[in-house]
Amino acid sequence: MVNLCRTLLKVSIRSFLAVILFFFLSTTCIYFVYAAPGKVNEYFYVGKAYVTSMLGDPDVSISTDYPDPGTYLPVNFTQGENLPCPERLLSMKGPMEVNMSEISMEAVVAKHLDIQLGGHWKPQDCKPRWKVAILIPFRKRQEQLPILLDHLTPMLQRQRLQFAYYVIEQTGSQPFNRGMLFNVGFQEAMKDLNWDCVIFHDVDHLPENDRNYYGCGQMPRHFVHALDKYKYKLPYDKFFGGVTGLTTEQYREINGFPNAYWGWGGEDDDLMNRLIYAGLGFTRPEAEIGRYTSIPHHHVGEKQFLGRWQLLRYSKERQYVEGLNNLHYSRPANVSYSKLYTNVSVDLHPIPLLNCRGWWCGGNTMKKLPGILTLKNPKDIHIP
Incomplete structure (x- = not known):
């Protein structure tokens, strides 16, 4: 009888610890996915960036619209008040110092x-x-x-x-x-x-x-x-x-x-x-x-x-x-x-969608899309 009680006690303690662990992991997951999605996405995309660089998969690069600096105009160049400003000036030196100190x-x-x-x-x-x-x-x-x-x-x-x-x-x-x-x-x-x-x-x-x-x-x-x-x-x-x-x-x-x-x-x-x-x-x-x-x-981001x-x-x-x-x-x-x-x-x-005819926009036979109110009568609009 004593051994049985000890066994049940051990099982109860293990079950209790398992419940506590599950609760901790689930609430942590919910917090990061819903309340602090920026961190989750940052970690995900950083990991993806590392994998991409290892596999050699190139980024999308559409334009190369800046030639070498030799084609830039002099710093003190001016075309006159009534002429268009040039798009390339040597005053545009390229890399800038980034100061994130609060001001x-x-x-x-x-x-x-x-x-x-x-x-x-x-x-x-x-x-x-x-x-x-x-x-x-x-x-x-x-x-x-x-x-x-x-x-x-x-x-x-x-x-x-x-x-x-x-x-x-x-x-x-x-x-x-x-x-x-x-x-x-x-x-x-x-x-x-x-x-x-x-x-x-x-x-x-x-x-x-x-x-x-x-x-x-x-x-x-x-x-x-x-x-x-x-x-x-x-x-x-x-x-x-x-x-x-x-x-x-x-x-x-x-x-x-x-x-x-x-x-x-x-x-x-x-x-x-x-x-x-x-x-x-x-x-x-x-x-x-x-x-x-x-x-x-320094604050919690917007909810996901x-x-x-x-x-x-x-x-x-x-x-x-x-x-x-x-x-x-x-x-x-x-x-x-x-x-x-x-x-x-x-x-x-x-904001409601008006005169929406597609089943995707909601209605009696389809769950409405999140974030959208579907109304058929323009008079039903409520403008806050």
Whole structure:
């Protein structure tokens, strides 16, 4: 009897420890996959980069659009106020120092007194070849924004571009929606000026080379060829995240970003699909020119959007019913003007699809796609 009790006790202790271990492993897995997906993806892509380099599988390299420095014009060269600014100047020296030390916005303002209200700047010694709107999606990254503006501004000035910064800030309690923020930013920026192109720029991406030209001539363009946290490799061939650019005509042609991705991941892959389905190619700079450093952040990232694979599966069907043409948000948006940028604050909510005829978009016989509300009557729309 005593031996039996001892045996049962041992089994109970082992079972208890097994349950504790299983609970620990499962909760850890759920945390990293759902609450901190950036770390999981970083580890995954770093591992993939190592395997890729070992196997010798080349990255996608589309363009080699910068010749040797001998073709660059002298530092003090000017064509006159009424002539187009050159695209290549020796003042664009290539590799830049990347300083990720925290800096106050007031200190950045003091360093860039030539920036006009709302973040506008244009060269005075020549006619800007391109007018470029820089859209930055934003939520709770106060320590990163001044670092980006301080680093990027001198580069764009050396490139002699007319530009302005638009920080599109999501308020409210909904999960972060990067794609919809870009659509809102595009609509608001076009009210300011007839921009030639738009660059969609994550707040934590710092270019390492000022010859990574942010003009509009090579668009659609993916400016990030190599990111430090991925060991300066592309995570995958069709990676289209971080910093991308399209002309305003191209952006309208593909119907902008999708609005249905709530949380981390998927919207940049969907944008790539939209380019493919519209018959548009894209370019990248050379690997040494398209290098970026990622600013670390000190808070938990956005939650992972677990429904993105289902949405990506039907990118083609959704492209022209979901994007710029069904964008709804509170208007007029809360727009304020600081010295270095224009801030657009907006509270986002899911947007219904109207007149959707495909079974993929939801209905009585099919589970609705995540992130999308499907309504048949336009009167049912609720605009927050």
